[in-house]
Amino acid sequence: MARARAMAEAGYNTFLLRSEDVYIDLLTDSGTSAMSDRQWAGLMLGDEAYAGSRNFYHLVEAIQTYYGYKHVVPTHQGRGAEHLISQAMIKPGDFIPGNMYFTTTRLHQELAGGTFVDVIIDEAHDSTNLHPFKGDIDLDKLQALIDKVGPEHIPYVSVAGTVNMAGGQPISMGNIKAVYELAHRYGIRVYLDATRMMENALFIQEREEGYADKSIAEILKEFCSYTDGAWMSAKKDNLVNIGGWLATNDEDVFEKARNMVVIYEGLHTYGGMSGRDMEALAIGITEAVQDDYVRARVGQVRYLGELLVDWGIPIVQPIGGHAIFLDAKRFYPHIPQDEFPAQTLAADIYIDSGVRTMERGVVSAGRDPETGAHRHPKLELVRITIPRRVYTQAHMDVVAESVKAVWDKRESARGLKMVYEPKYLRFFQARFERL
Numbered sequence: 001m002a003r004a005r006a007m008a009e010a011g012y013n014t015f016l017l018r019s020e021d022v023y024i025d026l027l028t029d030s031g032t033s034a035m036s037d038r039q040w041a042g043l044m045l046g047d048e049a050y051a052g053s054r055n056f057y058h059l060v061e062a063i064q065t066y067y068g069y070k071h072v073v074p075t076h077q078g079r080g081a082e083h084l085i086s087q088a089m090i091k092p093g094d095f096i097p098g099n100m101y102f103t104t105t106r107l108h109q110e111l112a113g114g115t116f117v118d119v120i121i122d123e124a125h126d127s128t129n130l131h132p133f134k135g136d137i138d139l140d141k142l143q144a145l146i147d148k149v150g151p152e153h154i155p156y157v158s159v160a161g162t163v164n165m166a167g168g169q170p171i172s173m174g175n176i177k178a179v180y181e182l183a184h185r186y187g188i189r190v191y192l193d194a195t196r197m198m199e200n201a202l203f204i205q206e207r208e209e210g211y212a213d214k215s216i217a218e219i220l221k222e223f224c225s226y227t228d229g230a231w232m233s234a235k236k237d238n239l240v241n242i243g244g245w246l247a248t249n250d251e252d253v254f255e256k257a258r259n260m261v262v263i264y265e266g267l268h269t270y271g272g273m274s275g276r277d278m279e280a281l282a283i284g285i286t287e288a289v290q291d292d293y294v295r296a297r298v299g300q301v302r303y304l305g306e307l308l309v310d311w312g313i314p315i316v317q318p319i320g321g322h323a324i325f326l327d328a329k330r331f332y333p334h335i336p337q338d339e340f341p342a343q344t345l346a347a348d349i350y351i352d353s354g355v356r357t358m359e360r361g362v363v364s365a366g367r368d369p370e371t372g373a374h375r376h377p378k379l380e381l382v383r384i385t386i387p388r389r390v391y392t393q394a395h396m397d398v399v400a401e402s403v404k405a406v407w408d409k410r411e412s413a414r415g416l417k418m419v420y421e422p423k424y425l426r427f428f429q430a431r432f433e434r435l
């Protein structure tokens, strides 16, 4: 009763709930991980000098060591880095091919005057396809775009590892290498959304021939060597509550981004983070590349996914790195996409048990900037996202049982109508009413 009221008051949007009304919080893995004792100790070593903080140099060293890029520009979080890279590289009228859109990434590309073009393999749009690397780029689609618009209108290929919107699916080493070769033949650069690259590296270790005996750190570094730079939401894979960075081997991109960061984020040696934040982040990077940790992290996600699969509940397969994605089209086949089945399902899970999840479907996809119509993504999903180093397997059991309880009464579910819609990134703040 209390949860039904809280959900209605929050406009059936789990982003609008108060955290004190949530029992197990699986809204996101962003900034929700637990920092280690070493990271907390690092906070005590904050050098809060305005310029040239010691902690900044520790951060640069960690990124150079594990990712291998030359230059680093710190930012307050991932979208700060997306803003800088989009403004530094995209001209109005440009096209940016990538392996499926991400909400904030695509918006910054559009705000810079670009058009995102999805060139991921078709298998990624099918929640039942068991392709081991559903994050791969379709080289024929990429080639076709180059032929159509000309390489001079493609500033970079926007590659993500893993692919969040496809269900946390990895891209293979063979594919990134081929993308890099193809792009560079035309003078097109390759930039990486490195937000969840540790998980991507584990999938390469498990699934790609020749990598079983390589460490996560070795795989990460090789992967990044087939890209020209990266942006990062450190709130995910780098195990901190806030932070981000942009890294590049390109002198021109570095110079532009380093200049722009002082307008939007802060001086180029802190970029919106405090010294202590940068210290915790530098330590987080070294912890995040440890094989045992990555295996345990992805293993916990898999544990939850396998429980649901055993009970016949429709999820995206193969099971991804950071989350389980319920397939709302198969869960609620009687609710049409314009009545927001995934938004409905996230609300219903909360009402059942207090477990908070989020929508990744028609609401997250937003409207086409040209036509103003809803975009209708093939994947209409609810993301059950596991924070790092926070919950136990027993919590996962509770979550699985709640999803099962909602599944058992799925036929009586009713959809939603949107009653408030903000202009940008509407999924964060939109409000709904029950039909």
Ligand SMILES: *Cc1c(COP(=O)(O)O)cnc(C)c1O
Pocket: 030, 077, 078, 079, 080, 102, 104, 105, 160, 164, 193, 195, 232, 233, 234, 235, 236, 243, 244
């Ligand atoms: C979270 C995320 C971002 C944006 O980063 P923020 O730190 O939330 O600003 C970019 N790309 C991916 C894949 C993400 O998951």
